Amino acid sequence: MSVASSRHFLQIPGPTNVPDRVLHAIANPTIDHRGPDFADLALEVFDKLRAVARTSADVVLYPSSGTGAWEAALVNTLSPGDAVLMYETGHFAEQWSELASSLGLRPETIPGDWRSGVDPAAVEQRLRADTEHRIKAVAVVHNETSTGVVSDIPAVRAAIDAAGHPALLLVDTISSLGSMDYRHDEWGVDVTISCSQKGLMLPPGIGLNVISAKALLAAQSARLTKSYWDWQPLLTAGKQGYFRYTPPTNMLFGLREALSMLLEEGLDEVYARHDRHAAATRAAVRAWGLEILCRAPGTAPGTDYSSVLTAVLMPGEHDADHLRQVILEHFDTSLGAGLSKVAKKVFRIGHLGAFNDATLLGTLGVVEAGLRLADVPHRPGGVTAAIAELTGRSGE
Amino acid sequence: MSVASSRHFLQIPGPTNVPDRVLHAIANPTIDHRGPDFADLALEVFDKLRAVARTSADVVLYPSSGTGAWEAALVNTLSPGDAVLMYETGHFAEQWSELASSLGLRPETIPGDWRSGVDPAAVEQRLRADTEHRIKAVAVVHNETSTGVVSDIPAVRAAIDAAGHPALLLVDTISSLGSMDYRHDEWGVDVTISCSQKGLMLPPGIGLNVISAKALLAAQSARLTKSYWDWQPLLTAGKQGYFRYTPPTNMLFGLREALSMLLEEGLDEVYARHDRHAAATRAAVRAWGLEILCRAPGTAPGTDYSSVLTAVLMPGEHDADHLRQVILEHFDTSLGAGLSKVAKKVFRIGHLGAFNDATLLGTLGVVEAGLRLADVPHRPGGVTAAIAELTGRSGE
């Protein structure tokens, strides 16, 4: 039963559970955003963010949601009427496409089945056909938060290159940055879009762009209207550790702390931890006899399981939202809903950010308990399977 | 001397000192922004915000700075090429004007001397001359944070009405809302622009608009490009207590707490407190023999002293930034800098938000100490004068 005194399990795929260290950092007294301590803070945050994004490129931060960071990437690099090649990996890819339309861009979206990632061959084919280079950017989602499917960004880069196409590569890493291997420079990304409330283990409130030299060049001729999102004044002020307008100071306290924690743990260790929890989650889902929304790797080009969330298909006509409500009311645990096309058909288990084995097993335990209470057909033993996976032993 | 263990005095005119209750609220674990607890939070915040803005109109909140809220007010109500009548009360009025330009609007700015408020007669005259109603909005700053001058908003409203002009009235209350008497409905304002880090006693990170019915109507035909700032989807989601994109949940925890504190104290009591601290500050400045930047009420139309900050002119060629640096280094107290036109010529004392008599006297004390250390000509006794003002007694 839900008990006010105990800690809620926030197992949606973001916002994630914020570590106490980060919450305490955020609760520090606000400082003068034009004073020397602020500049030290900001420069440290930029540096550590670059380390996490594996880049030496410029970074801009916004007081915004991730949606704002999407918009920033588009308005800084593109001009009215520009075509943008997008790929329908799921709800968030679609949202981004709608955003592009509302800004006066022309998104061209390659349809997808919401169960697989970006097909690099389809991207290449589409770009080859664009002999006039009307497509100015390829915009894809690294980890599609609505489906739990990861796309192969280096393969997308290779597809663009193979087509000999000059389009920029814009990548949404909103739910992957800080949780899954991601390399802005090595992978040839032009604009990385992310925000604070997923792998970066912060509350929502900061959006960010990492910007390649090619994207900066494109920005010089981009003619979409912009002010708040304009990179240039932010980059200029940022060199000194300041902002063009009042920055979200306390969130930056938290970001410094969260980035430090990621780097202390070690990025490879962080990624391995997420991989391991995802594998254990899939073991539980399979033991329950339920189906994972993401197609198995190898069955669809460029597709892989997400290490940060697992979307689970409900059997038969069972309503995923009813299950989530039972779990929320009885077990004080929040799971992610299915969105738009898969509404009520899937529920999503977030296993990212500040997370450990005990929290995972508690989460899977209440999912199994919820399946029982909601009379959803399943086999018990999901947690047992997850334990076997976590311990690397099959039990006796 | 600056001591790490003691509390910094953040006496810039915003961000202001955040009360412990608010900092603790912000440090609560993040919750699911699509769950029922979130809706309760958001609806309570909207209600209390309306109470503070003295309105029954719609409110939208953004994860943004105040700059974002400026942009939101413009892009939702105006179309490319629209004229906006602005008034040069100081740095922030100028910034807003530049923002309007960058969005493709045509700001027409009535020049000012940075020491007085909006002259309603000048507004009326300009509007009467606009017989074609090319001016679609009058955009003014209630409390000009760069100068410590307040404009008479009801008089501006009366000027618009006297001219029989249909322009919308957009008012920046960034540094007045929650600290000085302000009445969105009664004063006939169409869009109120504000943000979190001044009188609302929060860290930066939330921007807001209060929107009149007339402004909502104008929004239907406004053709500036917008997505993030678009009122409509936010208003629709907001009716149920939700947001179109991920909201700044922990900041909203803090906003609920801060609004509760303002309403517990009583708005009239809050305003009287600010008035009293401002009067004591001016008494100190006069005792020092220094000059207040704001012209005395009555000497310039529509002008009044700010109750939230006092800008002080440096005597002779003395550099205000040097004084501020001395005070920061020796007394761990941050004061506001003079901006653009008055850079180095004034320093600004913030006396708003979470503030009491002891903090005021400590602030004035270190300013007086700083004047000594920096060899700025002045008469001692400013704190004594402030004490006399605060106690309503001239001493013996």
Place this chain on the structure above:
Amino acid sequence: MSVASSRHFLQIPGPTNVPDRVLHAIANPTIDHRGPDFADLALEVFDKLRAVARTSADVVLYPSSGTGAWEAALVNTLSPGDAVLMYETGHFAEQWSELASSLGLRPETIPGDWRSGVDPAAVEQRLRADTEHRIKAVAVVHNETSTGVVSDIPAVRAAIDAAGHPALLLVDTISSLGSMDYRHDEWGVDVTISCSQKGLMLPPGIGLNVISAKALLAAQSARLTKSYWDWQPLLTAGKQGYFRYTPPTNMLFGLREALSMLLEEGLDEVYARHDRHAAATRAAVRAWGLEILCRAPGTAPGTDYSSVLTAVLMPGEHDADHLRQVILEHFDTSLGAGLSKVAKKVFRIGHLGAFNDATLLGTLGVVEAGLRLADVPHRPGGVTAAIAELTGRSGE
């Protein structure tokens, strides 16, 4: 694996996980312990503590551990050389007996097997034999934290009454108060001993006594040396909401919050929650094929399972401390050690305080994982059994 960013599972049987509300309360600025706000705080704490202990009697609080509260109960009621009847329910009963000796009392301890509670018949028999009434107090542990065995306090009271013996009844409720049904008045207890860090959901630092009228009377002739622990000056000051010496103010902030939380949830609901979690834990232990240290109710007089912790016997020669170490290192979860006589033979799972189903399942999950990793013979499926118990359904 242990991850710095995620929350440690503190599943020892106290100190328990402290709720965020309580941690935030403790982090409030310290106030003047002689001012009016402090008196309001203290009086509220006393009242709410009485509600939780179901008493209208006097309460004294100490800046101390529970050990201090043991000492306070003895030195206020007894004189050098007095006999105290004690019962060897486990390690803590023994410790209390040693404490009595060191104070110059003569504990007479009825031996026990550390797997059962106080045998009321044995108490009655011993008291009947004490025709000279040399025994001045019967001192028993309600919930023996070292073994997970509960004794029947009303039956002990009945035994004293049946023997017609005037001895005081002193009861250690250190790990039961606020978690298990306990009734100071109705059960005829003379001194209730407890402290902050178990069911009261606080960090350690407060010890307490609840004092019957009979105990107060006994205090008038008690001649053990005392100063810090002396009830009288504390009771006198306490009537006004003050303390004789500087009180642990911030811990009292936390205590007020924690008591409010218990009363908001409802004491009966709190107890039912603990009963339910204990039943699920026992279901897991049985499913693993392991043995619970506490004898089954009915097999030993006055004995019942603890609802706040379960002590589990290791099979064969397996070392419980090795298992605990594996679980700490791999799963960032702390379990309780076996103490003295049962050292290395048992481990203890705390399931009390701020605790919910997900946390329980996470805890049991990592215990099962630890059994695997440490190669302790067991059957998998403990969590499955616990889920069945929690949901009241046997699964399919």
Place this chain on the structure above:
Amino acid sequence: MSVASSRHFLQIPGPTNVPDRVLHAIANPTIDHRGPDFADLALEVFDKLRAVARTSADVVLYPSSGTGAWEAALVNTLSPGDAVLMYETGHFAEQWSELASSLGLRPETIPGDWRSGVDPAAVEQRLRADTEHRIKAVAVVHNETSTGVVSDIPAVRAAIDAAGHPALLLVDTISSLGSMDYRHDEWGVDVTISCSQKGLMLPPGIGLNVISAKALLAAQSARLTKSYWDWQPLLTAGKQGYFRYTPPTNMLFGLREALSMLLEEGLDEVYARHDRHAAATRAAVRAWGLEILCRAPGTAPGTDYSSVLTAVLMPGEHDADHLRQVILEHFDTSLGAGLSKVAKKVFRIGHLGAFNDATLLGTLGVVEAGLRLADVPHRPGGVTAAIAELTGRSGE
């Protein structure tokens, strides 16, 4: 006026204002007090405490008030009927003497006038007269918190040595440790008594003893009853970083942080800061035309002004408690009351712990404002005088 949103000025001479860093440390989740992280914490605290007390001797910590630490020093070193030489420096010296009586000791108190420190010559004379060495300990207060008078501990040590007397030297540093120069080893102290809520910048809840080898030896033959306060088991457990009973874990988190802050600032810098604030406070008192309770250095043997508090005599028949009440109600600032003999005759200004110039000037400002409001005869300008003292300049 008092405003809920702003920070209370807690200017009693302890508990002192707790820095945010310490409050945040205290708000960390409680850990297993038998686990390895706890041992690291405790050993670090012991080490840093030794650095602050300038000693290499043993340290024991108690979950207790300072009163408990007084008791601990006595019961560990003395036997029933032992004489203890004490000196009536003020209220707290008297309280300690009463405590000694209640434990069965025979305090012999040299009378004092509450305005001067320990007269070393009087101590020497009394010890010389004690040819049978019935006096087993000399117990004096370093900084008498009730009067703001400091005694010369090295001179007391020299007096004992000059008398060739074997008595132990017990020193109460409750309000001096961490704020004023104090050297356990160099000054030849046998037991240093202190606690958390003054110069150590913590909330109340920890008492402590620093123990010389000679005191340890004395402990072997001390026969006062003891259990909770017994050094021996605490020292044994402490060697490994553990406690005999449940330690106040969260307070230890705070103590680690506070000690780190003192050592980061530098002890000499900390002491100089306190000296400077005390000098500025005295300048203000003199400017008001009021009298300082402490006699001027040089006018009474072994006497010096306290650097942590200043007790101020009220002129004529004016009631200090009325003044304090006016200041509390109007200015949200707590000052210390006069205690017992000087009740209502003095008020005490605490200027210790986490404190800076702005806080001092704010405090003195509201005292001056309170003197006005309460119609206490005084000259204005106290803050002006304090500013002159702080800046080392007489103004113009």
